[in-house]
Amino acid sequence: MSGHSKWANIKHRKNNQDIKRGKIFSKIIRELVTSAKIGGSDINYNSRLRLSIEKALSNNMTRDTINKAINRGIGINNNLNIKNIIYEGYGPGGTAIMIECMIENKNRTVSEIRNIFVNNGGNLGTTGSVSYIFSKKGIISLSAGSNEDKIMEIALEAGADDFITYKNGTIDIYTIPELFFVIKNILKKNKIIIYSSKITMIPNTLIKINIKEKEKKFNKLINMLENLEYTKVVYHNCYIYK
Numbered sequence: 291m292s293g294h295s296k297w298a299n300i301k302h303r304k305n306n307q308d309i310k311r312g313k314i315f316s317k318i319i320r321e322l323v324t325s326a327k328i329g330g331s332d333i334n335y336n337s338r339l340r341l342s343i344e345k346a347l348s349n350n351m352t353r354d355t356i357n358k359a360i361n362r363g364i365g366i367n368n369n370l371n372i373k374n375i376i377y378e379g380y381g382p383g384g385t386a387i388m389i390e391c392m393i394e395n396k397n398r399t400v401s402e403i404r405n406i407f408v409n410n411g412g413n414l415g416t417t418g419s420v421s422y423i424f425s426k427k428g429i430i431s432l433s434a435g436s437n438e439d440k441i442m443e444i445a446l447e448a449g450a451d452d453f454i455t456y457k458n459g460t461i462d463i464y465t466i467p468e469l470f471f472v473i474k475n476i477l478k479k480n481k482i483i484i485y486s487s488k489i490t491m492i493p494n495t496l497i498k499i500n501i502k503e504k505e506k507k508f509n510k511l512i513n514m515l516e517n518l519e520y521t522k523v524v525y526h527n528c529y530i531y532k
Contacts, residue, residue, distance in 0.1 A: 315349070315351060315355075317519070317522065318342065318345055319355070320520070322339070322342045322346060322360055322363065323359050323360075323362045324372045324374055325339040325342045326359070326361075327364065330364065331363070331364050337467075337489075339360070340471065341489060346359075371394055374392055375390075375393055376388055376389065376390050376391070376417075376421070377389045377400070378414075378415045378416070378418070378420045379403075379412055379414040379415045380412050380415060380419075382410070382505075382507045383499045383504045383508065385499070385526055385528040386420035386424075386527045387511075387515070387525070387526045388421060388524070388526070389523075389525075390522040390524075391520045391521055392522055393520045394520075399520060403515070406514045410510050411504065423494055423495060424494065424525060425491070426467055426489065426491055427464050427465065427491075427492045428464070428465040428466070428467055428469070428473075428489045429462055429464055429465075429488055430465065430470075430473060431461070431462050431484070432460065432463070432477075432483065432484060433459075433485045436459075438461065441453075441463075441477070444476060444480055444482070445463045449473065450463050450464060450469070450473055451465055451466060452464035463477075470489055490523075490525070491525040493525070496527050496529040498529050499529070508528055
């Protein structure tokens with residue numbers, strides 16, 4: 291029975307992983323379609339599509355699947371009406387939240403997101419209500435063991451905004467979005483290994499939460515927003531401490 295139980299547990303865990311992987315793939319395909327639809331299929335002129343392709347490859351998506359998604363986005367007879375929209379709101383404790391979505395039905399999306407906010411101690415705001423709290427930045431992360439002095443010299447020469455070395459030895463390089471790919475390519479030419487990179491929204495100020503009830507509601511709110519099928523990414527300025 292123990293062997294059977296072990297097999298059942300492994301099978302159950304694999305099924306959960308497959309479901310999670312399927313959701314990730316669905317979101318990435320949606321990103322690829324939308325990026326191609328908005329900016330075209332040439333990654334030299336469409337940085338958003340280039341990032342989406344990098345994300346797809348990092349999640350082991352095949353080139354064939356990627357190309358099919360891009361072709362859907364630029365198809366001549368494409369009837370897709372997917373739009374990229376950012377919603378803004380406030381969570382428990384006055385935290386600022388931004389949700390980047392790829393949607394077809396705006397009315398249904400707004401209603402669903404508003405209900406999630408209201409049911410978890412927050413409220414949906416208007417455009418611009420919290421976006422001023424965030425700055426768009428590129429982050430290029432390097433693993434521990436990298437030559438700090440060499441990388442700092444290269445990054446600063448290339449025009450990086452900031453350079454942070456952490457206690458575990460990892461390094462983050464911050465850039466403006468316009469120089470993100472330029473600095474990445476310079477690092478690659480210098481044979482510096484990049485383990486992750488992204489363009490994201492960085493909060494200029496953080497809100498601290500130390501009340502268990504608010505912390506629980508905040509976590510539930512973020513999880514529910516992230517699990518919506520049309521959500522691309524959720525940004526917030528919450529810092530939870532004990």
